[in-house]
Amino acid sequence: MNEPLAESEAPQARNSALGEDALWHILYSLGRDNAHPDKHKCYWGLVLAVRDRMLEKWASVQRQYYENDDKRLYYLSLEFLPGKFLRENLLSLGLESEAHTFLRKYSFSLDQIMDVECEPGLGNGGLGRLASCYMDSMATLGLPAFGYGIRYSYGLFRQEIRNGRQVEMPDNWLHEGNHWLIPRPHGLYPIRFYGTVHEWQDDDGTLRHDWRGGDIVMAMANDMYVPGYRNGHVNCIRLWEARPHKEFVLSSFNAGDYIGSVQEKIKDENISMVLYPSDDAPEGKTLRLKQQYFFVAATMRDLVRRFKKLNKPWDQLPEKNVVQLNETHPSIAIPELMRILLDEELICWEDSWFICQKLFAYTNHTILPEALETWPVELMERLLPRHMQIIYEINRRFLEDVRLHFRDEPDLPSRVSLISDGPEKVVRMSHLAIVGSFSINGVSALHTQILRDRVFHDFIRIFPDRFNNKTNGITPRRWLRQCNVSLSWLLSEHLGCDWVTDLDQLERIRELADDEEFRHDWEQCRLTNKKRLADHIEKRNGITVNPHSIFDVQAKRFHEYKRQLLNVLHIISLYNHLRKNPEVMMQPRTFIFGGKAAPSYWMAKDIIYLINCVARRINSDPHTRNVLKVIFLANYNISLSQLLVPATDVSEQISTAGYEASGTGNMKFALNGALTIGTRDGANIEIGERVGQDNIYLFGLCEQEVLDMRNRGYDPWELYKNDGELREVLDMINSDEFTPGNPTAFSGIFNSLLSGGDRFMVLADYRAYAETHQRIAHEFGDRELWIRKSILNTAGMGFFSSDRAVREYMDDIWGVKPDV
Ligand code: GPU
Known part of the structure; x- marks a missing residue:
């Protein structure tokens, strides 16, 4: 997903044997003696040899996307559950028998060396696993698709049973490092939290907004590759990791507050530290909203950066891209793109909103009332003040429209409002996702019917063409x-x-x-x-x-x-x-x-x-x-x-x-x-x-x-x-x-x-x-x-x-x- 290589710089396809490459990597990449490799060395050597072959294919596929001016799919998910990689990647790349030949030399079976691999638990259950099945199918169908999520340092807890009870243990899946994941420490994106919104007037006298100050956390990409099944296609899932903002740390150093600056650094890294272990029932914690905005903001930066390279007018953004939101967790992407278009690109509201509504699509995965995500307005106002303003404006315009079209239903606006009036005002993320998307789908025939009949009944009448069913599948x-x-x-x-x-x-x-x-x-x-x-x-x-x-x-x-x-x-x-x-x-x-x-x-x-x-x-x-x-x-x-x-x-x-x-x-x-x-x-x-x-x-x-x-x-x-x-x-x-x-x-x-x-x-x-x-x-x-x-x-x-x-x-x- 970096810049594509020019043709002359393109790597030559590997033609040495997989086993030879594995031995080479044991010595030169891992810095270990490769004379009599043990199980661990064989495993990591193989991983690197397989990875080389994926990277070559990936680079040429990326080049192809640019050359063919493909429309790209961005699949945004707070969870992915890929399972172990080695066997899957060998299978997809058709390298199984070569791997067996190599391992036989050292008297190992593939089963044995698979024990070395730890499984990334970057999800809770069905929703995360679905994202991984879909990434596999997208690669196998050869789609220009990009997965986006978070590189949690700690995945879903490891469960032990002691005296019959569940005990949760931390899942430090990266403790040995993980060569399936390639970190990209260059070109980090700054992500802002808190701060204030300033108003100014442009030359035409239009009121403009500028979000300033607050805290900056850096987003660093870690790329995980997904090969298609024997089709030479390789896609990538980009997982963002939070990094401390250098300048901020430096200024504290200069002020002589060494411990304070290190603490700040730790605080920033917290954002991608741990996966929330709840499933079908969100936890309304500030850190969770920070995680959502963090990965969404970095992802939208990537999307906009790539689009700008094409030198096309903004109204073509939805012709060249589509963003699928896996549940409402990434739905803050909608006001984030509005903010970029309005405040940074200085596009007018109507055009910005038109672009957004053509770009996003939302999949709903639950009707459990307690699982429909909401965020307190008060929290959103503090953490993401500009986004809250934008949500209010989206809502104002939307409700005005609703009042106009449904004059004889005075209760309708409050039912569909993006903001609910209870004892505590909250933003209803599903309403935001519905209003800001061109497609809303359920995941089985019955589920979609329930969305139509009950959960989103009011919205069906407002946006009859947006709702559809896509029954889930597995790879x-x-x-x-x-x-x-x-x-x-x-x-x-x-x-x-x-x-x-x-x-x-x-x-x-x-x-x-x-x-x-x-x-x-x-x-x-x-x-x-x-x-x-x-x-x-x-x-x-x-x-x-x-x-x-x-x-x-x-x-x-x-x-x-x-x-x-x-x-x-x-x-x-x-x-x-x-x-x-x-x-x-x-x-x-x-x-x-x-x-x-x-x-x-x-x-x-x-x-x-x-x-x-x-x-x-x-x-x-x-x-x-x-x-x-x-x-x-x-x-x-x-x-x-x-x-x-x-x-x-x-x-x-x-x-x-x-x-x-x-x-x-x-x-x-x-x-x-x-x-x-x-x-x-x-x-x-x-x-x-x-x-x-x-x-x-x-x-x-x-x-x-x-x-x-x-x-x-x-x-x-x-x-x-x-x-x-x-x-x-x-x-x-x-x-x-x-x-x-x-x-x-x-x-x-x-x-x-x-x-x-x-x-x-x-x-x-x-x-x-x-x-x-x-x-x-x-x-x-x-x-x-x-x-x-x-x-x-x-x-x-x-x-x-x-x-x-x-x-x-x-x-x-x-x-x-x-x-x-
Ligand atoms: N699901 Br919402 C999750 O695994 N986690 C969630 O946070 C939410 C939904 C599941 C559904 O419970 C399951 O029925 C469905 O098959 C799966 O998502 C994938 O659509």
């Missing part, structure tokens, strides 16, 4: 080809290799579901994956699980709406049933959980504790442990997910209908041949349509029924009274059954389900859930039936490729074209 490279090698081989044997970039090809295995030999091979692949997971569980948790049991997995962030509770309640009732009927034949089951809770989300942490207490009790009961196991895998992340996904028989997607915007874990499991037990929520509905209703287990209240039931007055105590099995389970939770000597350990959970009104309708869906599980256990026993369903799941999942999703964005929203 088949990481989520099938890489994580499920055995199944990938089987697929390629029958389909050829094109499915990796054309996932609809999977349809062609539908007919093989009737082929006994294919079904046998399919089952063997699944068993291999399950054994690998069983080994991992044995190593990590010291518990032996039966690879022939049903592997039932719920792996995702802990949130009440995702209802891990519903799952545990059912496990306890299965346990009760077994104890009461020791002679009963039951399909052996292994229930596996993984996921982190936000450190301040007490209820979610209690649910983790409950699962671990129930697991301890069940796993140690000699009467049940051959048929029932409960496993909590600590520190769920992308790497662990890659191990879980291909080994899962039953995928738990059981959010309260209407609450999960889309879900993407649901897609990963089904793509790998798991059967879903799920509610009619998010993308589950569309998965059902694609894989066939016979091949998915949908249960429980649908979104409308949830609303109706709540409106009618839902009383969880009624269910408690009438369902004896459920009551027994709840009473156990409300006693010291799982926490001997401490009967109140889970009273918070008990109360939330009963006196608290059961906001997420756990009890309401309980019976349907338990019955569905019974059907699953029965059908799992019929191997032919189950494997057939498993194959039909994979066969139907082509639609959920992120290549399809990105193509839809490209055609309907971005208007960018592949350049390969």
